[in-house]
Amino acid sequence: MAKIIGKAYIGIDTGTHTGVAIWGSGQFLLLETMSIHKAMEIVNEYVQSGIEVVVRVEDPRQRTWFGTERMSREQERKKLQGVGSVKRDASIWDDFLSDLCKTKRNVKYEMVAPKRNVTKLTGERFKAMTGWQSRTNEHNRDAAMLVYGL
Template identity: 70%
Template sequence: MNSLHIGIDTGTHTGIAVWDSRGQCFRAIEDMPIHKAMETVAKYKEIADQEGARLYVRVEDPRQRTWFGTERMSREEERKKLQGVGSVKRDASIWEGFLSDMGVWFEMVAPKRNVTKLTHERFVAITKWKGRTNEHKRDAAMLVFGR
């Protein structure tokens, strides 16, 4: 049976990638606000249902991260960094509730269990994706690449 795998990199610019297991290719790699990303997941749930495919979603979950690299920062830099960390942790909670309510299979993934921080060149070499990327798109894509 065919399956669609969606990777979500939480944050202000939510990375979202859709991997098609039958075609062994990405259908999309994008970034967008969280509400648009949720609409996109709902759209792909309908597509999966229409195609008789299974839908799997993997969300990078910063709540499972144990360090944040603030030891060499000024107080102001540390405050801003931790504020951002709190924001993406909140986003992960929102995603968890949204996906539970949708009734789709999902997994909240610890950042250390994903390949992150790839350069565009390295990402292209691994995935053969020709489109434009940024860190959020690449992190989302690596959550589902090759599944």
């Protein structure tokens, strides 16, 4: 864990491949994609360190449109099944962070509607905006945009 002056901001893009971004001291300290339990371990590690932590989680439960028109029934079924899985993950994050806030004073969190976040940036566009030069993927870029510049 990198030394942080001030707060650590952690962005979470929910899903089977959980995007995690950590912003602190004016820069990204971590951009990775991992399983949900590994991401929760990282959040807990930062909270246990005693620094102030703000977690922002993309919450697909707040999305009302899923673009299923012009799909076959099978494609629509698979898409909606995936949406249900990501919504379940958001509920798990909400419960985890709510419980953490009850026992630790140095953590706050926000469930963010997808429409309130810049998503689906290409790798090139992300590099141009943020200056981050290492490899990224859609999941950790979406997580990064939840905390970039805070």
